[in-house]
Amino acid sequence: MVYRTLVKPALFRMDPERAHHLTIDALARLGRVPCARDLARRRYRHRDARLSTRFAGLWLENPIGMAAGFDKNGLAVSMLTSLGLGHVEIGSISASASLGNPTPRLFRLPDDEAVLVSYGVPNDGAQAVRDRLRGSERRVPIGVNLVKTNDGTPPTRESVTGDFLDSFTALAPLADFVTLNLSCPNTTAETDYFDDIDRVGELLTALGDHDPAVPIVLKIKPTTDRGRLSDLVAVARETAQVKGIAINLPSASPGDYSLVGRYGSVATRLGAVSGPPVRSLIDAVLRHLAEILGPRSGIDLVAAGGVTSGDDAYRKLRLxxxxxxxxxxxxxxxxxxxxxxxxxxxxxxxADGFEQVGDAVGADVWSG
Structure with missing residues (x-):
């Protein structure tokens, strides 16, 4: 009631990016107060032993996590890990600090409970985030999402690999898992770099030379091309530390979707639409990946996009x-x-007679 009647109306009267920064700042300040963290945990934690699960070799209290993009710089980790989530992923973070794309670059699509994001991965850089993570309290596993620095220069093998290696070296020791963002939809130079799947293998080989002990998740461009997905899975299977595959948002404009609302000039802006409009695409990609991987593959799938209810989340689990x-x-x-x-x-x-949430994973794909 407090959020719906007081907090949300106040935030929605502001510019979206300013509202976002104020929210992160408030969470960061509250996270430094132990009693505030404890109060949040008592208020929002949903304790149910049936929901405990494993992901990338990690034990999670529940299968719901915070996606990357919300806390780009690891400012609010202490509070976010107190809000009843099973894990929190921060980032995307690059080796060097980046200002991102020109503003405005965040737009609400309220009639569709969606958002258009065109940030261009602004972040403080790996060294600054490393120092913050060292001082944060965490109550659930933390994932760190890494991306190539958005500096506008044409990507080369040396620049991309070197950038990832620098951020990985700085942040992997402080992470429970590391996500490699191979398909950021909001950068100009690097969006399509990993369309050449051999480059994915090259990056994983370079990281492997540093003997990573942390589980790695590959965040890939969404596609329903089963051949391409099969090739990506084959590359992932060649590296023992790859324990997960996540599905990114596509680069698109709101006008590419069948939306309820009319958003004027925003409808033609390119970026990444998040929320219910992308639900069916993500579900389709998820099913294809699950079919290709099969059960007990050792590579777990991460899904986000259009999850607003238990029904939405449960469907993705079953897929x-x-x-x-x-x-x-x-x-x-x-x-x-x-x-x-x-x-x-x-x-x-x-209702379905499952004793644990893990029993439902893939039920619509692998049963029979």
């Missing part, structure tokens, strides 16, 4: 996702949406 991530739903529905989604998943587990 093969081991964990489901949120971002846009938190903007429109507030932090209580996590416990509501978890309660919905638990209700579905009971």
């Amino acid at each position: 093969g996702a081991s964990v489901v991530q949120l971002y846009t739903a938190l903007i429109y529905r507030g932090p209580q949406v996590t416990s509501q989604i978890l309660a919905g998943i638990a209700s579905h587990l009971e």
